[in-house]
Amino acid sequence: MKKTLVWLRNDLRLEDNPALFAARERGEELLVVYIFHEGEKGDLSQGSASKWWLHFALQDLAERLKSIGGHLLIAKDEDIVGCLASLLEESGADAVFWNRRYEPEGIKIDTEVKQLLRKKTIEVQSFTGGVLNEPQAIQNKSGNPFQVFTPYWKNARQCEVPEPLPAPPKMKGIRLNSLSLEALNLLPEIHWDKEFYTNWEPSRTGAEARLKKMVKGKAMDYTATRDTPSLDGTSCLSAWLHVGQISCREIYHALRKQGSEVEEGYIRQLYWRDFAHHLMYHFPHSVKNSLKKDYDLFPWKENEDLAEKWRRGETGYPIVDAGMRQLWQTGWMHNRVRMIVASLLVKHLLQDWRVGLDWFWDTLLDADLANNVMGWQWCGGSGADAAPYFRIFNPVSQGERFDPDGTYVKTYLPELAQLPKKYIHQPWMLGELELATYGVTLGENYPHPIIGLKEGRQQALDAFQKFKQLREQ
Ligand SMILES: Cc1cc2nc3c(=O)[nH]c(=O)nc-3n(C[C@H](O)[C@H](O)[C@H](O)COP(=O)(O)OP(=O)(O)OC[C@H]3O[C@@H](n4cnc5c(N)ncnc54)[C@H](O)[C@@H]3O)c2cc1C
Numbered sequence: 001m002k003k004t005l006v007w008l009r010n011d012l013r014l015e016d017n018p019a020l021f022a023a024r025e026r027g028e029e030l031l032v033v034y035i036f037h038e039g040e041k042g043d044l045s046q047g048s049a050s051k052w053w054l055h056f057a058l059q060d061l062a063e064r065l066k067s068i069g070g071h072l073l074i075a076k077d078e079d080i081v082g083c084l085a086s087l088l089e090e091s092g093a094d095a096v097f098w099n100r101r102y103e104p105e106g107i108k109i110d111t112e113v114k115q116l117l118r119k120k121t122i123e124v125q126s127f128t129g130g131v132l133n134e135p136q137a138i139q140n141k142s143g144n145p146f147q148v149f150t151p152y153w154k155n156a157r158q159c160e161v162p163e164p165l166p167a168p169p170k171m172k173g174i175r176l177n178s179l180s181l182e183a184l185n186l187l188p189e190i191h192w193d194k195e196f197y198t199n200w201e202p203s204r205t206g207a208e209a210r211l212k213k214m215v216k217g218k219a220m221d222y223t224a225t226r227d228t229p230s231l232d233g234t235s236c237l238s239a240w241l242h243v244g245q246i247s248c249r250e251i252y253h254a255l256r257k258q259g260s261e262v263e264e265g266y267i268r269q270l271y272w273r274d275f276a277h278h279l280m281y282h283f284p285h286s287v288k289n290s291l292k293k294d295y296d297l298f299p300w301k302e303n304e305d306l307a308e309k310w311r312r313g314e315t316g317y318p319i320v321d322a323g324m325r326q327l328w329q330t331g332w333m334h335n336r337v338r339m340i341v342a343s344l345l346v347k348h349l350l351q352d353w354r355v356g357l358d359w360f361w362d363t364l365l366d367a368d369l370a371n372n373v374m375g376w377q378w379c380g381g382s383g384a385d386a387a388p389y390f391r392i393f394n395p396v397s398q399g400e401r402f403d404p405d406g407t408y409v410k411t412y413l414p415e416l417a418q419l420p421k422k423y424i425h426q427p428w429m430l431g432e433l434e435l436a437t438y439g440v441t442l443g444e445n446y447p448h449p450i451i452g453l454k455e456g457r458q459q460a461l462d463a464f465q466k467f468k469q470l471r472e473q
Contacts, residue, residue: 103369132252132271192328214237238365241368349456400425
């Protein structure tokens with residue numbers, strides 16, 4: 001009887017799991033393993049919010065495996081090769097299967113593991129499990145990677161996306177000593193996570209419920225509703241997708257049948273996710289440094305005080321502060337608002353995009369290296385297909401456009417709830433006395449703007465001019 005070790009990472013599911021499926025085809029006895037490791041350089045280390053999600057995703061997976069005769073072995077080890085080697089020895093398994101990951105540090109570890117295990121005549125196989133198409137499968141006519149989304153998408157959408165695979169109906173789980181989930185210490189000691197419990201169901205059932213809503217009509221409305229942060233207009237599937245409790249292929253095939261509107265709208269976003277992986281794979285330097293290398297010369301103005309006010313949602317710009325509070329309370333932020341808060345940080349406040357990236361990394365439940373890096377570099381101007389530096393989002397007009405009656409702002413900033421909608425995005429336009437009648441005193445229960453709109457814009461443009469000179473030197 002052939003025994004196979006299945007090494008799970010960001011693919012914590014039974015359905016459409018090519019490594020698990022192939023291992024089950026090979027033989028009934030499976031050792032299913034999750035090794036918690038932080039990684040040397042931090043690309044693979046998880047933020048606090050992601051760890052919260054991971055805890056429940058592992059718990060759910062362990063129960064689901066048990067229901068079909070399997071068993072989840074949890075380990076914690078920075079020496080991945082050593083850990084896998086001793087598990088193979090103990091279990092008598094002679095093969096290791098996994099689904100590929102694309103973080104530069106992950107690729108490095110996986111390559112080493114592959115080489116070392118093969119030397120020990122262990123069969124090693126890796127599969128495509130986390131993307132619609134492999135990053136290296138999509139190339140331009142000259143055989144190079146794409147750096148602009150639209151041509152990437154035109155090319156990628158011609159490639160077939162394999163149908164999702166079924167979950168194994170049953171298996172025989174090999175039982176070895178496992179760490180308890182609690183031993184990983186994934187949940188925070190201070191209960192800043194209490195609203196996560198009311199907002200999220202971090203299980204496979206939770207993902208299926210969200211997908212069902214999309215299938216039942218939400219995907220058809222997506223283009224009309226996706227930019228209004230007060231509406232539940234997007235799928236909110238990002239955190240499930242990040243840990244792989246649901247696969248992008250499952251979502252793709254569940255919705256594609258709905259026709260071109262859904263393809264051009266919702267499914268296009270799944271290709272943005274693939275594009276982010278494509279960029280991370282082909283330009284690994286971009287996870288730490290500017291994708292466009294000359295942007296490393298950009299004259300950021302480090303200022304911890306400004307950065308901290310931004311993190312706390314105390315910038316005095318209501319749409320920005322509401323976004324930052326939504327992030328802190330719920331572990332998620334609407335995409336439109338992510339762009340607005342990021343723009344204020346990197347442009348008006350001239351803080352390095354990595355300052356924002358780090359905060360998102362720690363507080364987002366869906367923190368994902370590829371998407372986070374692409375999002376921040378897009379906003380900061382240094383990424384592929386990025387917003388040009390001189391295009392500077394105005395947080396007042398963005399607020400008026402995407403949250404016209406202030407519903408979103410009022411949800412997260414109850415201190416502004418009584419303001420008339422004309423002033424909800426710029427309370428400072430009202431006189432002190434009038435503001436007081438609405439229960440607002442600037443500088444006391446709501447901050448003055450952290451920087452003037454004109455001043456911030458000018459500062460950003462001046463920095464860009466300086467950058468151009470530095471680049472030309
Ligand atoms: C500064 C910044 C940082 C970001 N950081 C992350 C991050 O850490 N993790 C993350 O998953 N997304 C990130 N995004 C992208 C996007 O905001 C989220 O994917 C989206 O808001 C998740 O909500 P949803 O699942 O309802 O998305 P939907 O609109 O329902 O989209 C469906 C799926 O498509 C993918 N997707 C959608 N928009 C994008 C996009 N712009 N880029 C890449 N993939 C996309 C996501 O996987 C998402 O779950 C970031 C965007 C910005 C501007």
